[in-house]
Amino acid sequence: xxxxxxxxxxxxxxxxxxxxxxxxxxxxxxxxxxxxxxxxxxxxxxxxxxxxxxxxxxxxxxxxxxxxxxxxxxxxxxxxxxxxxxxxxxxxxxxxxxxxxxxxxxxxxxxxxxxxxxxxxxxxxxxxxxxxxxxxxxxxxxxxxxxxxxxxxxxxxxxxxxxxxxxxxxxxxxxxxxxxxxxxxxxxxxxxxxxxxxxxxxxxxxxxxxxxxxxxxxxxxxxxxxxxxxxxxxxxxxxxxxxxxxxxxxxxxxxxxxxxxxxxxxxxxxxxxxxxxxxxxxxxxxxxxxxxxxxxxxxxxxxxxxxxxxxxxxxxxxxxxxxxxxxxxxxxxxxxxxxxxxxxxxxxxxxxxxxxxxxxxxxxxxxxxxxxxxxxxxxxxxxxxxxxxxxxxxxxxxxxxxxxxxxxxxxxxxxxxxxxxxxxxxxxxxxxxxxxxxxxxxxxxxxxxxxxxxxxxxxxxxxxxxxxxxxxxxxxxxxxx
Amino acid sequence: xxxxxxxxxxxxxxxxxxxxxxxxxxxxxxxxxxxxxxxxxxxxxxxxxxxxxxxxxxxxxxxxxxxxxxxxxxxxxxxxxxxxxxxxxxxxxxxxxxxxxxxxxxxxxxxxxxxxxxxxxxxxxxxxxxxxxxxxxxxxxxxxxxxxxxxxxxxxxxxxxxxxxxxxxxxxxxxxxxxxxxxxxxxxxxxxxxxxxxxxxxxxxxxxxxxxxxxxxxxxxxxxxxxxxxxxxxxxxxxxxxxxxxxxxxxxxxxxxxxxxxxxxxxxxxxxxxxxxxxxxxxxxxxxxxxxxxxxxxxxxxxxxxxx
Numbered sequence: 043x044x045x046x047x048x049x050x051x052x053x054x055x056x057x058x059x060x061x062x063x064x065x066x067x068x069x070x071x072x073x074x075x076x077x078x079x080x081x082x083x084x085x086x087x088x089x090x091x092x093x094x095x096x097x098x099x100x101x102x103x104x105x106x107x108x109x110x111x112x113x114x115x116x117x118x119x120x121x122x123x124x125x126x127x128x129x130x131x132x133x134x135x136x137x138x139x140x141x142x143x144x145x146x147x148x149x150x151x152x153x154x155x156x157x158x159x160x161x162x163x164x165x166x167x168x169x170x171x172x173x174x175x176x177x178x179x180x181x182x183x184x185x186x187x188x189x190x191x192x193x194x195x196x197x198x199x200x201x202x203x204x205x206x207x208x209x210x211x212x213x214x215x216x217x218x219x220x221x222x223x224x225x226x227x228x229x230x231x232x233x234x235x236x237x238x239x240x241x242x243x244x245x246x247x248x249x250x251x252x253x254x255x256x257x258x259x260x261x262x263x264x265x266x267x268x269x270x271x272x273x274x275x276x277x278x279x280x281x282x283x284x285x286x287x288x289x290x291x292x293x294x295x296x297x298x299x300x301x302x303x304x305x306x307x308x309x310x311x312x313x314x315x316x317x318x319x320x321x322x323x324x325x326x327x328x329x330x331x332x333x334x335x336x337x338x339x340x341x342x343x344x345x346x347x348x349x350x351x352x353x354x355x356x357x358x359x360x361x362x363x364x365x366x367x368x369x370x371x372x373x374x375x376x377x378x379x380x381x382x383x384x385x386x387x388x389x390x391x392x393x394x395x396x397x398x399x400x401x402x403x404x405x406x407x408x409x410x411x412x413x414x415x416x417x418x419x420x421x422x423x424x425x426x427x428x429x430x431x432x433x434x435x436x437x438x439x440x441x442x443x444x445x446x447x448x449x450x451x452x453x454x455x456x457x458x459x460x461x462x463x464x465x466x467x468x469x470x471x472x473x474x475x476x477x478x479x480x481x482x483x484x485x486x487x488x489x490x491x492x493x494x495x496x497x498x499x500x501x502x503x504x505x506x507x508x509x510x511x512x513x514x515x516x517x518x519x520x521x522x523x
Numbered sequence: 524x525x526x527x528x529x530x531x532x533x534x535x536x537x538x539x540x541x542x543x544x545x546x547x548x549x550x551x552x553x554x555x556x557x558x559x560x561x562x563x564x565x566x567x568x569x570x571x572x573x574x575x576x577x578x579x580x581x582x583x584x585x586x587x588x589x590x591x592x593x594x595x596x597x598x599x600x601x602x603x604x605x606x607x608x609x610x611x612x613x614x615x616x617x618x619x620x621x622x623x624x625x626x627x628x629x630x631x632x633x634x635x636x637x638x639x640x641x642x643x644x645x646x647x648x649x650x651x652x653x654x655x656x657x658x659x660x661x662x663x664x665x666x667x668x669x670x671x672x673x674x675x676x677x678x679x680x681x682x683x684x685x686x687x688x689x690x691x692x693x694x695x696x697x698x699x700x701x702x703x704x705x706x707x708x709x710x711x712x713x714x715x716x717x718x719x720x721x722x723x724x725x726x727x728x729x730x731x732x733x734x735x736x737x738x739x740x741x742x743x744x745x746x747x748x749x750x751x752x753x754x755x756x757x758x759x760x761x762x763x764x765x766x767x768x769x770x771x772x773x774x775x776x777x778x779x780x781x782x783x784x785x786x787x788x789x790x791x792x793x794x795x796x797x798x799x800x801x802x803x804x805x806x807x808x809x810x811x812x813x814x815x816x817x818x819x820x821x822x823x824x825x826x827x828x829x830x831x
Contacts, residue, residue, distance in 0.1 A: 054630070364623050
């Protein structure tokens with residue numbers, strides 16, 4: 043019977059089920075389920091809307107942050123900086139040579155500062171250079187928000203010196219007031235002819251952080267430091283009317299414990315508030331980008347369903363019939379869900395940021411094109427892509443929608459929730475080692491509770507996604523479809 | 524290489540249950556082969572192993588001489604329908620076929636061709652979730668035909684079709700086989716294969732019970748029996764028994780005669796002046812043949828178990 047039959051050959055053109063074709067097939071699968079597309083669109087829209095609404099409320103709250111005291115000093119929300127402390131100085135025009143001996147220093151902790159400062163004006167945030175001695179960290183030279191140069195390990199008593207020549211300010215220290223050692227030179231572009239040169243003390247607040255699930259309250263106990271200066275010489279052109287700038291740091295600061303006295307050439311200055319990075323300022327960008335969680339949850343569900351829906355109905359068999367290489371199928375799915383996740387994260391983060399920026403009065407948001415903001419917004423895309431890929435791999439391993447979605451959500455969200463109820467050290471380790479480390483990419487400001495850097499954090503999540511995908515590939519080849 | 528499915532020594536176990544036990548057969552091109560057995564006999568498992576979906580514990584399954592996983596563009600080599608309802612309910616039927624076409628580099632125009640071929644043109648842009656079972660079957664068959672493959676393998680394709688649909692699919696399968704394709708269809712009901720299958724693979728408890736042409740099977744089951752229609756039943760019975768035949772009454776005016784060829788029966792009846800209205804070779808139904816076959820198989824198995 044067979045001998046009489048002419049073998050049939052397909053008359054349709056076809057090609058190998060390669061990766062690009064499978065990626066196109068998987069893309070077609072994703073975009074042709076209307077409810078999936080609606081979910082993506084709704085998630086993006088919702089995160090933008092919520093962000094626009096919530097940011098207004100956040101602005102009202104954060105304007106109160108730090109109690110009745112002055113707001114954080116730095117105008118740039120990406121480099122929160124406090125320019126506080128107690129300063130007494132003389133107005134000087136042109137070049138200055140400022141010398142004093144810090145005779146003693148008490149109180150305020152290891153980072154209490156007592157030293158000399160040349161600044162453009164009394165206003166917080168004006169140009170300055172300062173050299174100070176600390177009880178625990180030796181001599182430091184600070185300027186702007188980024189210059190932080192360590193000198194010797196000496197403590198009080200020690201001699202300090204600042205000399206101004208044009209825009210250049212050189213800091214020196216000495217044990218005896220005779221032989222001077224340079225600590226560093228800083229250039230203050232745009233420093234006018236008129237400056238203030240004098241003495242300052244500063245002490246960081248003793249911060250008590252109370253963390254409860256989902257909320258944290260930071261209360262600052264103002265710390266005071268008192269330093270005695272002698273042999274104070276402020277050479278240069280100017281009057282001898284001392285100008286004082288007191289800057290108590292918070293509601294607890296009491297005026298009667300600050301101040302300065304002069305007695306027999308000894309200047310005693312007491313003060314509170316710090317000069318240096320503000321580790322407690324809110325990360326406004328990150329708060330705004332919190333709404334990408336909506337997109338994240340949606341993407342996790344979609345990524346899981348992208349494969350478990352096929353298992354549930356047996357369609358996975360059609361998929362593997364069309365492409366016998368299961369590795370290629372899962373990689374194509376990974377590419378598609380990663381792309382959708384990236385786009386969802388990017389668009390919702392960008393939209394949320396712009397909506398918050400447009401809709402808020404009180405909340406200070408940085409420039410869109412500042413690198414930490416770009417990193418946070420593009421990183422939100424990577425965050426959602428990696429989370430989706432992780433969820434897809436879990437879906438492939440577990441094959442059951444509900445369980446896989448639950449596992450993926452737990453892995454990403456529980457560490458964050460639990461962390462806010464844990465002691466800081468434990469919380470930090472949880473946020474470093476769990477997939478939730480990926481959220482670090484949305485940080486734009488280093489904070490006291492920063493567990494892991496943005497790039498390292500997202501790398502941790504990507505590693506989880508890669509390992510899970512590896513397991514999924516391994517298991518996919520061995521199990522029956 | 525000819526368009527065939529070749530299965531050699533296939534064995535598959537799920538836990539303690541042996542689903543397929545040393546199965547070997549060849550599906551030849553140019554005919555419709557029926558794959559019959561009760562539910563749970565191992566038909567679907569065998570089909571999944573042929574498609575590389577389940578990993579056999581032992582044995583091989585080849586399509587046109589190659590393992591499934593070595594097929595470059597599988598839809599052009601073999602079209603299969605395992606479960607017609609295995610489609611996402613939110614996706615339109617046309618898009619379901621479109622992603623399949625994309626994966627194997629088939630032209631999108633082919634999607635519309637097969638939609639027309641199975642008569643789904645008016646419903647192709649509706650979500651598959653609203654499809655009846657019969658429409659799902661048609662969509663599944665469209666998917667199997669997408670790559671115009673020389674080998675077709677359909678699991679229970681008749682299931683859920685209305686009589687008009689059954690007639691349609693029988694015609695379709697026959698014409699596909701007539702073009703030189705190998706067509707394998709499974710069913711748990713022998714009657715569904717009546718009029719469509721040329722060849723039968725009968726499977727029971729994972730083992731091959733019969734591998735036979737439908738014609739031979741029916742001839743064997745029919746034996747040399749002849750059906751006689753007459754109003755003079757009593758006279759006819761006397762005359763024929765006298766001539767050495769074995770006669771059985773099947774209806775008030777019908778007898779089934781065995782032991783005499785038809786020509787002799789005519790001769791005897793006319794010689795004795797017994798009137799008859801019709802005489803024909805008795806044709807067993809496929810169902811009868813199947814019952815004979817499986818009865819034998821069960822007896823054989825019982826015997827084998829006793830002696831072993």
